[in-house]
Amino acid sequence: MSLVFYTNPMSRGRIARWMLEETGAAYETRFLRYGPDMNAPDYAAINPMRKVPAIVHDGKVVTECAAICLYLADAFPQADLAPRLDDRAAYYRWMLFAAGPWEQASVNQSLGVTVPPEKAAMAGYGDFGRTLGVLMSAVPKAGYLLGEKFSAVDVYLGSQIGWGTQFGTIPKTPEIEAYLARIQSRRGYVRASEADNAAMAEFGPGN
Numbered sequence: 001m002s003l004v005f006y007t008n009p010m011s012r013g014r015i016a017r018w019m020l021e022e023t024g025a026a027y028e029t030r031f032l033r034y035g036p037d038m039n040a041p042d043y044a045a046i047n048p049m050r051k052v053p054a055i056v057h058d059g060k061v062v063t064e065c066a067a068i069c070l071y072l073a074d075a076f077p078q079a080d081l082a083p084r085l086d087d088r089a090a091y092y093r094w095m096l097f098a099a100g101p102w103e104q105a106s107v108n109q110s111l112g113v114t115v116p117p118e119k120a121a122m123a124g125y126g127d128f129g130r131t132l133g134v135l136m137s138a139v140p141k142a143g144y145l146l147g148e149k150f151s152a153v154d155v156y157l158g159s160q161i162g163w164g165t166q167f168g169t170i171p172k173t174p175e176i177e178a179y180l181a182r183i184q185s186r187r188g189y190v191r192a193s194e195a196d197n198a199a200m201a202e203f204g205p206g207n
Ligand SMILES: N[C@@H](CCC(=O)N[C@@H](CS)C(=O)NCC(=O)O)C(=O)O
Pocket: 010, 011, 012, 013, 034, 035, 038, 050, 051, 052, 053, 063, 064, 065, 066
C-alpha cells in the first residue's frame, strides 16, 4: 500500500492530515511551498488546480478536501469514520453543505463579497446569514454532527467551524466551543496539528 500526501502546513491540507491520522493508515508527507512548488509541472500533473491538498493512494489521485475525507473513510473502513451505506443521508448532506454553500459563503464573507438580495436565488448559498444559521443549527449540544458517533463530517465541517471561529465568521457560542473542544481533543487532531505546526517554520507561507 502506498499513500502519499501533498500539503502545506498552513493550508486546508490540515483537514486532510487530520483525516489521515484518524484512519490510522501509514502515509508519506510531501510538503509543497506556495508558489513554485505548487506550480511545478510534476505537481500540476497530480492536481491541475495547483493547490493543496492532494493524496495519491496506490496510484489513485484524490484532490479536494471533502473528497479526500469521503475517500479515506471508505478506503479504511476499519477506522469507522462513515455510517453504513444505508444510513448516509445526513452524512452526505452535511459534507456537501460544508464543501459547497458554507465554503462559498465563508470565503465570500472573508473577502467582503456580498450577494445582492435580488441575486440570492442564483447563489448556491443564498446569503451569508442564512447559511450561517443553517450551519449553527447543525452543531450538536452533545456528541457529534451525526449523533453519538464521530465521523468524517466532524473532520471536514468541524475543521471549517474551527477556522470560522478563528477568522470571525462563526460566533464562539458556548455550544460551539464545547463541540470544538470535544473534536479537537482527539488523538488524531492533536497528532495532525503537531506535525503541521512543526513544519511551519520550514514550509509555511513566506518560505
Ligand atoms: N477546493 C480545494 C481548495 C484548495 C485550496 O484552495 N488550497 C489552497 C490552500 S488552503 C492552495 O493550495 N492555494 C495555493 C494557490 O492557489 O496558489 C479543497 O477543498 O481542497
